[in-house]
Amino acid sequence: MNWRQEGAVDETLRVDRPPRFVWDLPVGPLRSRFEPVLEMRALLPQAAIECRCRCFKWLNRDGKTVVRLRIEHNRVLDSERGQYCDLNTRIRVLPVKGYHKPRQRVVKALANHSGLRPAGTCQAQLAAALSASGRRPQDYASKLAIRLEPHMRSDMAGQIILRHLLAALKANEAGLRADLDSEFLHDFRVAVRRTRSALGQLKGIFPREVVDRFAPRFAWLGQVTGPPRDLDVYLLNFEQYKASLPISIREDLDPLYDFLKARQKKAQQAMVEALDSPDYRQLIDAWSDFLLAPLPEQPSAPNALVPIRELADRRIWHIYRRILEQGRAIGADTPAEALHELRKQCKKLRYLMEFFQSLYTKERIKRLIKILKGLQENLGDHQDFEVQELTLKAFSREMMESRSVPSETLLAMGILVQDLDRRRLSARDEFADRFNDFASADHQSAFRELFRAGPRRKAS
Secondary structure, three states: OEEEEOOOOOOOOOOOOOOOOHHHOOOOHHHHHHHHHHOOOOOOOOOOEEEEEEEEEEEOOOOOEEEEEEEEEEEEEEOOOOEEEEEEEEEEEEOOOOOHHHHHHHHHHHHOOOOOEEOOOHHHHHHHHHHHOOOOOOOOOOOOOOOOOOOOEHHHHHHHHHHHHHHHHHHHHHHHHHOOOHHHHHHHHHHHHHHHHHHHHOOOOOOHHHHHHHHHHHHHHHHHHHHHHHHHHHHHOHHHHHHOOOHHHHHHHHHHHHHHHHHHHHHHHHHHHHHOOHHHHHHHHHHHHHHHOOOOOOOOOOOOOOEHHHHHHHHHHHHHHHHHHHHHOOOOOOOHHHHHHHHHHHHHHHHHHHHOHHHOOHHHHHHHHHHHHHHHHHHHHHHHHHHHHHHHHHHHHHHHHHOOOOHHHHHHHHHHHHHHHHHHHHHHHHHHHHHHHHOOHHHHHHHHHHHOOOOOOOOO
């Protein structure tokens, strides 16, 4: 049996049913505290606890309540067996205003009872409930946390990285199928992109036939998950779209939301059908088998036995130099395609640095990733504004042909397209300063010192 002294609760809110998203909560202090944490993520049940309470009052000689006790018997639903099992019994000592000393005496008496021990925190209660459900706090994170050793053979390191990405892919599959929130699909696609990048950039660690077998299949997976993600982004940005318009015409844009939502639903269904296909299941099964297979003692791949730190230095430095070369060639009149290509190279560099960050001094690698992020943000904004501008123009034409959309909506969309074009041009104008900062002498020196140390072999 546990006892716990109960303090004041910061915020309480009574709701008719559990909220799914933070915007389902009424505007107020509780919502304000949750918004920066939850953002667009759904609140999903993780554990079911049944609590049976018995309440007692401690009265003084005048018959006034000076202490309240609540004995709670908690049971948690075991997800595997489908039945409740005992979690704990807790005694809560609840405060009564103006009677602090009697509560202290009760707490002291309970603490001295040999059969009782102080209860854990709410986090400990949550951890116990999650454990019974087969989960643990923070058992999933979208950020990479891969531990590698510098002298590890490269094919072994590659397997470890790709197993981590496969686990992330599997962890998000059920959520994206059910369309619980947009981030399940986002994280799934990030795992796919990272897998494709690893296959393409960790050159020579696996046999050529393995790369040729799996790379096109992961490219297919990226294609079938792309349309619903694009529409998710438009829906997530919709309030920003409205806010960019004059107040008097913001509501005219609402039919676009209905159009996007209908499109997203169809794209979601098409994606689930693709994931239900034999092609997808065969890909995941074959990929799992390959990543779990023992490595050959004498591999045929030319870089399989190269120490991973040496390969990481080589590949990161190679992509970094390519980015400098491509960026310096971009001028005011350079076609937008050059910026798009540069953005792809920056993604490759970012993924490599994140794959191998455990091989480097934490502070130094994180600083260089932050420097790269600054350039990536600019290139990403330019690409996103251009794609959104072109796509909204296409949507406008389609909606116009249907003749079921008010002309005011089409006019509002036209103004929105103009705003996106303005922001695209602004990002383009900002590129030179962002790239010059990335390519500064100090930053080049930092990249050189971290990734050019030690012996080098010719890249294969």
